[in-house]
Amino acid sequence: MSDLFPAKLRTLGRCFCIITGASRGFGWALAHKVSHLVQPGSVLLLVARSEALLRTLKEELRSFASERELHVHCVAADLSTRDGVNATVAAAKRERALADDVDHVLLVNNAASLGDISGFVSFTDLEQVTSYLSFNVSSALALTAGLLQVFPHAPGRRRTVVNVSSVFALQPLQSWVLYCTAKAARGMMFRVLAQEEPTVKVLSYSPGPMETEMQEEIRRLTGISHRLLPCHEPADKLMKLLLDYDFRSGAHLDFFDV
Ligand SMILES: NC(=O)c1ccc[n+]([C@@H]2O[C@H](COP(=O)([O-])OP(=O)(O)OC[C@H]3O[C@@H](n4cnc5c(N)ncnc54)[C@H](OP(=O)(O)O)[C@@H]3O)[C@@H](O)[C@H]2O)c1
Secondary structure, three states, rough: OOOOOOOOOOOEOOEEEEOOOEEEEEHHHHHHHHHHHOOOEEEEEEEEEEEEHHHHHHHHOOOOOOOOEEEEEEEEEOOOHHHHHHHOOOOOOOHHHOOOOOOOEEEEEOOOOOOOOHHHHHHHOHHHHHHHHHHHHHHHHHHHHHHHOOOOOOOOOOOEEEOOOOHHHHHOOOOOHHHHHHHHHHHHHHHHHHOOOOOOEEEEOOOOOOOOHHHHHHHHHHHHOOOOOOOHHHHHHHHHHHHOOOOOOEEEHHHHHH
16 A cells, blocks of 8 residues: 555544535535544535535534634535536635645535436436536536646645445436436546546445435435435445545445445
């Protein structure tokens, strides 16, 4: 194992962490976990559209981590738009000045949407399909690329990119053509990143079915209820993977297999 990717870490280090979709659900749980595992002087960038929910989360994190220990910055941005992606990259650039000596840059691409789960042949509207893929695929690419430019390779600094994935990146499910296609495309996108950038460690992580608003939407649309995990369980396993740091860059790992 090289110094660049040291194994078995006790903390995430002095970390600059960006979490998209942090206003609720899995992203919210991840923000809590990360904030307990970083070293003083770390920065956490919380990204979603709902500014009020991000501010509430920031207040919660403030109750156990002081400003000196963890600087939390909320970015209210719609990642389905160019402006939203650019605003997030610009915020990271500004906040970088506060944390020049971070030793770990961690980006968690978590924000996503379920989309329409009508049958395949109903998707005749190119704009509807393009708009879904634009948010769920293109924006993750543009955002990751922009942030890797803000934080280029530097000696002594790890860079980790997590793609929050799903079993449906690998397995087709009838009526879920948009969701399955986007998760599969994201999986390949991040495998290419892993090949191209040996100084970036990349993980696609499938958290399993969780109690979130996305699952409420699924229940409402299909009438099907699954046994759901509380978000903190898959979040804990992801943190363990990031601390052990011995996953192969580009791997797709599932909550139920690790
Ligand atoms: N829930 C599950 O069972 C499950 C299973 C496997 C994988 N996943 C994956 O886990 C991740 C999180 O899912 P979740 O269940 O926590 O979803 P969720 O409850 O629907 O939360 C989605 C998050 O993404 C944000 N978001 C949505 N649209 C956005 C936009 N246009 N711009 C910026 N942020 C946006 C939402 O915040 P705002 O509305 O405030 O923008 C929210 O914070 C997703 O990638 C999902 O595919 C979920």
